[in-house]
Amino acid sequence: MPQAMPGFGVAVTGLGLVTPAGIGVDEVWRRVLSGEPTAAPDPALEGMPVDFSCRVPGFDPDRELGRRAAWRLDRSSQLAVVALREALRDSGLDPSTWDGARVGVVIGTALGGVQTYEAQQRELDSSGVGAVSPLLVPMSAPNMVAGYLAMECGASGPNLVTATACASGATAIGTARELLRGGRCDVVITGGVDAPITRTMIAGFTRMGALSRRTSDPRAASRPFDTARDGFVAGEGAAVLVLERNHDARVRGARVHGLISGYGASADAHHATTPDPSGAAAERAVRSALEDAGLSAHDVDHVNAHGTSTKLNDVTEARLVRGVFGDGVAVTSTKGVTGHALGAAGAIEAVCTLLALRDDVVPPTANLDSLDPEVEVDVVAKEPRPGRLRAAVSNSFGFGGQNAVLVVTRS
């Protein structure tokens, strides 16, 4: 078994997406390439200072999962199960015949089942203990999504949730790769999920000053790297990837979408919500991901940025990207289209990065009309940019100073 050797690429053999840009990988990718934003007024946020969000359009859990399964799951787990089903179909693996003990699950989430928690808190306050659902704990605990995915497909190997805020999905994928590299699993189901759009959470993010206040024009609110950006737009979604060792995938004749070839992680150790302005730790995560992949900065043609559309993130990140890659990489932030789905974001963006390499095209950053002069990198705007892509990097930086970076290469 290969141990910690650089350039150990794991094959991505299955993909599933449920995002504000649509349900299903093809629909999402078309929307991301179109650069059409998804942010819209949100009836659930009526009367709030921020009353818009990025929701998965037309997601009906009873239709997708059946009422029997749906009523027992928080929305976050519902999104994840639907993404899992797509990813498994796509992988060609048959859970009825695999050795489940060799199949792991590693899913990232920032907040877990907060919609359930919030609804049940209201029941307790208004009607007492007898009105609280016995499903409150299993629906809201953050570990449960990984448990439910295991039950869905009989994956009885290592099973865990990673929580590194907005980097959770990328941390999960990096951790999943380690389980394959170390020989602990033959297949790992990984990705990220969050369904954080509740009045309480939006109030909290609003009070932090993290959200865009562009209530008069929500479509234009998520505008990474643009001079007029004023915060992120809360989103929801799930991305699931099926990972296998490249050799195993080849032997079984699987279609390989691309490789996760490197992973780097670090902590700012600086402040709860403000990124370290020096970007030193985030840069170390990028450089260690490259080293892990056995690549130099010159081998990389594309960066899918964390690019939240906040004042601080985008400038700090642009400086870091320029410092590592110069101006030789095509940078994009797909959050302009999808909004920021917190713990799902890193996984959604890893999938977008794989698809960019597969199709040799960099999607545009939505709403980028006037590049912030402090952003001295080549950000793709308006139209998708075709061109040969050899390798790409996907950045994810979480509140708490947690940084996770993935290197993606071609199959």
Place this chain on the structure above:
Amino acid sequence: MGAGVTVDRLAELLVSHFGAPADRVAGGVTFEELEFDSLALVELAMVAQKEFGVEVDEQEFTPEQSVAGAARLIDSRRAAS
């Protein structure tokens, strides 16, 4: 309200809230046969309380109980109140 009406309303609730298969829900079917676990039975006590306006203790619905038996319990509580 007659027992038949309660059974029908309860059956409807088992389908609409819990997703029990409509073609299998009938008075003589037990909760075990409908694959209700302990958490679902506690949830049922809670939902029934709201729907029928009666107090049902969370241990009173059991796996061996039939839908008709649960309806009788609800009706007896209603008569007592």
